[in-house]
Amino acid sequence: MIFLLENSDIQRREEPWKIFQRYLLNGLFFPGESYKTRKYYETLLISSGVEFQHFAGYNTAENVYNFSKMIIKQIIHIEDWGISSMTERQISLNGVKMSFTYWDYIQAFDKVLCYNNERHKHTWFIKVCAKIFANPIPNWFLNWWSYHGPTIKILPEPFLKLYKEWVKISPDLNRLYQQEHISYLQQIEQICFFIEFSVPWIHKWVPEEQIPCLYRSYYNNFWDKLMKKDPQTKSIYGQELLDQITATIKEYKSIPNKGIITDESVTVKHMARRISNHDEEEQNKMILDYLEEVKKSLLLNLNQYAKSDSSMRSEASEDMHEAQQIEDEDPADTLKRAEELLAKLKEKA
Incomplete structure (x- = not known):
């Protein structure tokens, strides 16, 4: 106006x-x-x-x-x-x-x-x-x-x-x-x-x-x-x-x-x-393209997470194995090392 x-x-x-x-x-x-x-x-x-x-x-x-x-x-x-x-x-x-x-x-x-x-x-x-x-x-x-x-x-x-x-x-x-x-x-x-x-x-x-x-x-x-x-x-x-x-x-x-x-x-x-x-025809095409890319993105991320989980499980298994080896050590050997340590301490005293 x-x-x-x-x-x-x-x-x-x-x-x-x-x-x-x-x-x-x-x-x-x-x-x-x-x-x-x-x-x-x-x-x-x-x-x-x-x-x-x-x-x-x-x-x-x-x-x-x-x-x-x-x-x-x-x-x-x-x-x-x-x-x-x-x-x-x-x-x-x-x-x-x-x-x-x-x-x-x-x-x-x-x-x-x-x-x-x-x-x-x-x-x-x-x-x-x-x-x-x-x-x-x-x-x-x-x-x-x-x-x-x-x-x-x-x-x-x-x-x-x-x-x-x-x-x-x-x-x-x-x-x-x-x-x-x-x-x-x-x-x-x-x-x-x-x-x-x-x-x-x-x-x-x-x-x-x-x-x-x-x-x-x-x-x-x-x-x-x-x-x-x-x-x-x-x-x-x-x-x-x-x-x-x-x-x-x-x-x-x-x-x-x-x-x-x-x-x-x-x-x-x-x-x-x-x-x-955009017009209706272009909208439909863009929606389909968008959904297709969402699908690809989801599959890619799922694959990455699957690899990551597998790697974590493998590392956890190795750690458990190493920890178990320490716990499974022969008690007699442990006692022998302790006795040797006490003997050395008495000699120094």
């Missing part, structure tokens, strides 16, 4: 773009402090590891964009911000020093995308770099993704086919499913895929009036250039990315113990989480 409408606007049922003009400044598409413009949020993100590029169309002013790029190279965790989330950092906008907190930083990822041109045709090219995987992804960013990020529904067949292979063997996913709490469980596999391989997407938004509120609806599409042929190489532009995903899958398959059970600490609950995100 952007904001609640007043009765006068509800009765008029004006076109949503015109409602913006009644409530906000021209070119501003979100409420808030007047000095915290979209440019303010863009500037603070640039200072924090996000790259922007804007492209104007022909016969348009320089500050009127047809499309823009946003490349996320870094995500700052609250632990890395400072003593408090309210600790202020500084930026310079048009020569004026301005401050921002961690909460401004979080809001910036949403509000920086609230640009549109006069024709309402602006789109964003968005890509998240894989190196943000160096640390766990914050929950607020996963929430941002639920609005602005894509799902595998946008993937063309060559990418979707590789995704289905990758999701079964990704070591990062295996480790993730062993955690006690997983946010956005239904989307986490898809989010990880887009980030690990930096798969870009096209993003846009439009306002929608749903009495008594003005909402923002988001749309995400695959960057179709990746599926177009390069006239020079005769290959599609996305072939290098497809090759990278294929090589990664091959590398993961070469890792030993690549079965569905990758760690003895994996519980039934963790496996259920992992299996639940």
